[in-house]
Amino acid sequence: MLKLYQFEACPYCEKVRLLLDYQQRPYEKVDVTPGWGQWELWQKSGQTQVPVLQDGDELIPDSTAIALYLDATCTDRPLLPTAPEQRGLCFALEDWADTALIPNGRTVTLAALVQHPNFRLAALPETTPDWAKAMVGAWPGELASLLSSSLGIVRPAPVKSAHLALQQALQALCLMLEQQAYLLGEQPTLADFAVAGASMMLKVPESQYVNLPAGLCDRGIPGLADDVNYQPFFDWRDRLYKDYRQPRDGIE
Template identity: 55%
Template sequence: MLELYQFELSQYSEKVRLILDYKGLEYKKIEVTPGVGQLEVFKLSGQRQVPVLKDGETIIADSTDIAFYLDRKYPDKPIIPTDPLERGQCLLIEEWADESIGLKGRTALIGALNQNPNFRTSVLPQQIPSFLKSLVGAVPGDLLSVLGTGVGFGPEAVKEAQKALKQDLEALSLILQHRPYLVSDQPTLADFAVAGLSMILKFPAGDYLNIPNELKGKGIPGLADNTTYANFFLWRDRLYMDYRKPLNSTQSGESSPTSIEID
């Protein structure tokens, strides 16, 4: 069986989960605890990031490489078009989404966590004791913003990320206004990349992620609740309803390797 070494709130892991579900492939999620450690996944792939896919003796790291591997090894319901124009558009959008929605989305999310204590504690792993969650929630947002400045997550970086994401979401909403998918009449890697990477902008409302119920359907203020981008999130929700399998119907179990650093 396929094994996906992943982090539940990793957008790049979600991109792969969407592809696996679309192709109807059975897989086992192996949750990787963020932090130090790194032994299990590092031994497997020679690097520290998730997602990592294990298919028998074959190990593939990086969500894009995993997508290409799955399309070669399991060609039913292909996700990469053969038509030259559609293939080019698909690959261009996928690369853009990784670098734009993926990276800027993470910066915007950290900004939202800094300013919203309840939001901050709700995304912590469920196994963390309540008293530690309370301590995290009690840290002043201004202090977190100052600390974030030194590592690229300060107020200006957050502001620029949100500005860019607003333009991205407006563009996607316009593109999807009169078409079912981004590239063709069938979903492609471009669609699964954009949908999966937008996960942290607004969490899906259904039972797709192992997150607290109060987080489902919620997201970054100014993005998730902005009616200008409603068309995009409606499209994303339809994609989930059509192709993403709810929890407990996709995987046959979970286990946890030694902690590693995440993307």
């Protein structure tokens, strides 16, 4: 059976899980422990990043290389269009998802987390007295932003430009999907699964496909996940999940 070395919350891994489910290929997930597990992964694969797919003795790191491998080894459900122009567009959209949507998504997610009272509380040592926890829980988000910015954790200017870039991206995606079922026409391709996987950070899918706390389902970044202008994109994304993604282990 195929093995996927992964982090559950990694959008590149989510792209690969979507591709495997679309092709209906059974696989076993191997959760890599950050740090020590990555050292073990380096010994196996010569690099430390996830996802890595194992097929027998063959180890394939990198989500794009994995997509090419899956496309070459399952002819019933191709991931890449055959016409050169469409194929080129498919690679370009996948690369946009990997190099723009995911890094911008990470930036805005980190900023939203830092401002969230639960996250601030979780970051405190266990020995923190209750009165101090109550004070931290009551901090306004603006104060958390100011503190995290002065500590260099998140800075307002890059967060603002990542947010703007994501608004423009969601607008572009809504336009692309207005007249057709998928980004490149009437069949799903790698481009759709790359974009859908990347969007996991902007708004968690409505059902529990990904092994994250259930309370996060259908929740996301304020100003992106809850803006009605981008609803057609998230409706499309949730439909793609319903049609092709398998529910996570143990969940009906």
